[in-house]
Amino acid sequence: MKILLVADGRSPITMRFAEGLRDEGIELALVSTYTCLPQEGLFQEVHTLPVAFGQYSGSQVLTTAAAATPTKAPVNTRRRLISRFRNTLQQARYWAGPLTLTSAAAPFRTILEAYQPDLVHALRIPFEGMLGSFTPASLPFIASIWGNDLTLHALGSTAMQKWTQRTLLRADGLAADTHRDIRLAQTWGYPHKYPQAVYPGNGGINLAELQTTTAQLANDSLHGWLKPEDTLIINPRGFRPGSVRNDVFFEALRLLVKRLKNVRYVCPAMANQIEAQEWVSAYGLQDHVRLLPYLSQEMLWSLFKRADVSVSISEHDGTPNSLLEAMAIGCLPVAGDIESIREWIVPGVNGLLAEPNRADAVADAIAFAVEHPQFMESAKAKNAQICQNRVSRGVVVPQILEFYEKVIKEKHRRG
Numbered sequence: 001m002k003i004l005l006v007a008d009g010r011s012p013i014t015m016r017f018a019e020g021l022r023d024e025g026i027e028l029a030l031v032s033t034y035t036c037l038p039q040e041g042l043f044q045e046v047h048t049l050p051v052a053f054g055q056y057s058g059s060q061v062l063t064t065a066a067a068a069t070p071t072k073a074p075v076n077t078r079r080r081l082i083s084r085f086r087n088t089l090q091q092a093r094y095w096a097g098p099l100t101l102t103s104a105a106a107p108f109r110t111i112l113e114a115y116q117p118d119l120v121h122a123l124r125i126p127f128e129g130m131l132g133s134f135t136p137a138s139l140p141f142i143a144s145i146w147g148n149d150l151t152l153h154a155l156g157s158t159a160m161q162k163w164t165q166r167t168l169l170r171a172d173g174l175a176a177d178t179h180r181d182i183r184l185a186q187t188w189g190y191p192h193k194y195p196q197a198v199y200p201g202n203g204g205i206n207l208a209e210l211q212t213t214t215a216q217l218a219n220d221s222l223h224g225w226l227k228p229e230d231t232l233i234i235n236p237r238g239f240r241p242g243s244v245r246n247d248v249f250f251e252a253l254r255l256l257v258k259r260l261k262n263v264r265y266v267c268p269a270m271a272n273q274i275e276a277q278e279w280v281s282a283y284g285l286q287d288h289v290r291l292l293p294y295l296s297q298e299m300l301w302s303l304f305k306r307a308d309v310s311v312s313i314s315e316h317d318g319t320p321n322s323l324l325e326a327m328a329i330g331c332l333p334v335a336g337d338i339e340s341i342r343e344w345i346v347p348g349v350n351g352l353l354a355e356p357n358r359a360d361a362v363a364d365a366i367a368f369a370v371e372h373p374q375f376m377e378s379a380k381a382k383n384a385q386i387c388q389n390r391v392s393r394g395v396v397v398p399q400i401l402e403f404y405e406k407v408i409k410e411k412h413r414r415g
């Protein structure tokens with residue numbers, strides 16, 4: 001089977017998804033909407049069509065050398081401007097991004113004509129699925145829904161609504177990481193009778209690799225600050241405008257610093273981010289919080305291994321990959337109390353949920369976790385079983401391949 005993926009070629013999630021398919025003998029090509037490095041041995045072909053100004057975006061993670069020295073994250077004028085005007089830039093992209101799609105249609109179809117895939121799979125709707133909607137009607141096309149595609153991004157502008165609906169009406173198959181998004185997609189026009197599947201958007205986790213990774217933070221910036229007896233809490237999400245409530249998270253820390261002793265907090269992807277620096281300063285958190293740069297996947301896993309609690313306070317979300325990784329490694333999840341997360345977390349059983357706009361509720365959830373180590377151990381065992389049954393790559397990849405076969409068969413049946 002030959003599959004053409006339309007995805008963010010910078011993303012570790014894209015790479016993990018592709019690895020699972022490659023290991024099953026699937027031939028892969030990639031159309032990336034962002035400039036990315038070539039991936040040796042993973043794709044037969046890599047093409048770049050930077051729609052929605054993807055050519056102006058940087059890497060999602062640091063290079064290995066830069067990541068090895070977390071205290072020396074690069075700072076430049078563009079990063080500072082993006083940090084300061086993040087919300088404004090996202091709103092502008094909602095209006096201007098769709099205008100770039102039509103000009104990409106012809107080169108996209110040229111790539112399809114040359115590669116001749118059996119199926120095209122866009123790994124999220126904006127803007128990869130929107131580009132994928134130009135797939136000729138004769139060729140099976142699957143759209144995946146990630147996180148905020150329908151609950152946030154689709155509502156960003158009139159053009160985003162139009163292109164989201166176009167994508168769902170064109171799709172021959174629909175994949176999502178929550179049942180909620182399948183239901184929502186049907187209200188946008190995706191036919192109830194067409195194939196649909198629910199599985200983790202990263203294609204499953206290689207649990208053996210996750211558990212055996214031994215990556216450590218080189219030149220560890222936590223050395224001397226984090227003591228062996230300290231409880232470590234990680235916020236792994238970075239900045240996601242309109243979704244993750246980091247303002248609420250830092251306000252919760254203000255409430256906790258006097259309440260909890262021997263607790264430290266680390267925040268990857270927040271080094272040199274003006275908003276985070278201002279919160280740390282305003283709330284007097286300098287001795288309690290470390291803001292780290294973007295980390296490699298292995299380095300993030302090493303932090304999950306050391307951490308006791310992972311906090312992700314979002315008001316729009318699907319199934320965050322960091323949530324699944326934290327659960328698999330043994331970090332207790334504390335998350336926003338929203339519909340999609342309740343598909344994974346039963347409060348008081350395998351994690352804790354809090355209203356995402358209430359700092360006191362978030363603080364109470366974190367404090368409960370820290371003050372009840374037996375609960376954390378019980379949840380750890382439950383999450384290990386959940387991940388084995390629902391998240392393992394060995395479970396998920398066969399579901400994806402079965403779904404591909406079903407979509408192709410149904411497409412041919414409909415003619």
